[in-house]
Amino acid sequence: MAVVFVITLAMLTAATVISGSPVTLTLERAFPTNHGVELNQLRARDLLRHRRILQSSNGVVDFDVHGTFDPFQVGLYFTKVQLGTPPVEFYVQIDTGSDVLWVSCSSCTGCPQTSGLQIELNFFDSGRSSTSSLISCSDRRCNSGIQSSDATCSSQNNQCSYTFQYGDGSGTSGYYVSDTMHLDTIFEGSVATNSSAPVVFGCSNQQSGDLTKSDRAVDGIFGFGQQEMSVISQLSSQGIAPRVFSHCLRGDSTGGGVLVLGEIVEPNIVYTPLVPSQPHYNLNLQSISVNGQALQIDASVFATSNNNRGTIVDSGTTLAYLAEEAYDPFVNAITATIPQSVRTVVSRGNQCFLITSRLG
Template structure:
């Protein structure tokens, strides 16, 4: 008889704190939190995890897909403003759900994801390097455009409406970047997307941004041509988007938001796989979060769906979506990377015990190096090499006699679990600043990499001091950002 194991809820807390708690209060009231015990082992269901990797073919979505309530109709005067007491909710899907037919091959899909991931991480590290700014130069548009910010491609999509009437578009969500952009007609160079390319000629609300506008000044290294503001965003994998900066109306769920600064990309290349563009959720002023500003109080929350499922996650904006009962920890700011969301990580745990690491392993240095970034666009969590090796070796020691397998891609710790129904594995935990302990479900740290039962420890070493908590480790956990008060919350809900 098969026994299906339900993974335990992932948080064990010393105290529940509201999002407006002050930093000093949070630190002093939970200073003893690290001694709280948590279960040293849990069960991983092998058959269920492997089955989740076999995605059913899905037809190419139409612009009127029911992933959101956006309709390709003229909303006329039925405009609804976002207020501090309201919220906006969108469905959130993994990119594999709308990807092309070759992604049905799990091995190929996995290899592609790891290739994108390596380039994403290299891009994030490069953005923090001391010589990154020196590499910006005029390119692409000739004298029209100056090269822009180094970012990376994302893994999760939402569906929003662009223009008036609203045209539904799939957009990559990215907490590690700011610019909101879509591919635009006339498209001199565009990659293939699932929806028709947005044509501003048919939008009554599209308005170009002049070079003299303060909006143009807010775009890092913006360019100017014939009086109109130009933008360019370059990505670490060689992808890019170039075009005009514009003000446009976005329809997010049932809410219409006017005069959003977006990039209208006429030359685009990248590994976005079906998306029409990118919805920047970073901490800068040009992200959708920054542009909504006081209307939402810098508050948003998301749940990333687990890989291979037919369900959808969610992305919500507004202070009313901040949950009661979450574990709130301080957001840290790095002046060298204002778009990134840093959190305080004090240590790592395996099997109920804390891994011995130097106290400053995850701290941001005075030069802006190091620290721990929450990023939806990176799949696999990266740790400084010294921390990763100690973490991995502790995990291996605790797994007992589970049969090992050869390393796969960036993973050096893998197991052959094809002959098992369930296995007992040690828990993996993050010790967060202020006291909370985030204990991950087994499916968030031991993942299938093929259909024959090879599972790998889903962490990798970083080539720098920077640590990145990727979307595999975030899956199924409600994560909330309270930008106005400087906190990020974990839980209490699962998704």
């Protein structure tokens, strides 16, 4: 049960001093007292207030975030995009480890038909959108995708296409289309729901691996990488949104979070620089500590290099992964910290701790 606390103020006066002279400021009600206030009105007001933490000279593009971190529930975060004319809604996984936005096509082989996430899956049909067009091999955007390995080209049909293989062994292939994306743009606390922009995205006609499973199925993947084929880069090049995004994940049981194309202004955020000139979002991980004690791990294990070593931030990956040189000391340190009274079991070759209450 949700409990809502409403504090009603008849009228307050606040006194301050400017250049030695007292000035009285009058604070009035946001809502009148002669009738009750609907919960949706309060939520709408709070939503506008919360949006004031978003900062950009051109406004920001806002996306609702669903899902949780818990791998035993959802194990992923996803959002909703609207594509085509008339617009069709698609639920897509948020993935900072890839560049391209793609959704399942009406001709897809191996695409799940239902989802255990209690969402309705849709399939993109370019023939039903009046603003849809195919991307040819001669298109400049296709050439940009080829240079970043996000696109391929077939001389047989002059069609710009793609084939992606993800780290979990799943994969997808299809072709590129251009169509309208409908956006919620926030500017100075107001929302313009009628904004839109043409974007290039993938139409998946074949999927494999975990992408074919229905238990956590979504309509596609929304890549938030740095290359030109990413929606971030496309909207930035059109002057619609800044080339920066903010992705805050809620780590409790309610899940969700915040995802905007723009900057979040929050004084309590701790920042860390990214390693420049890398295909992914690499961090300078320096050490790992357990219970305040730094582990004896050679710093070179974390160093970013040209052979795909280093530490990246990837919202599309459920678990955190460590190199063996760091993993063994880390697990050993945690094991030594757990009290002997805690029951342990081995599940699929991994040692697990069964904890029924918070450790002191």
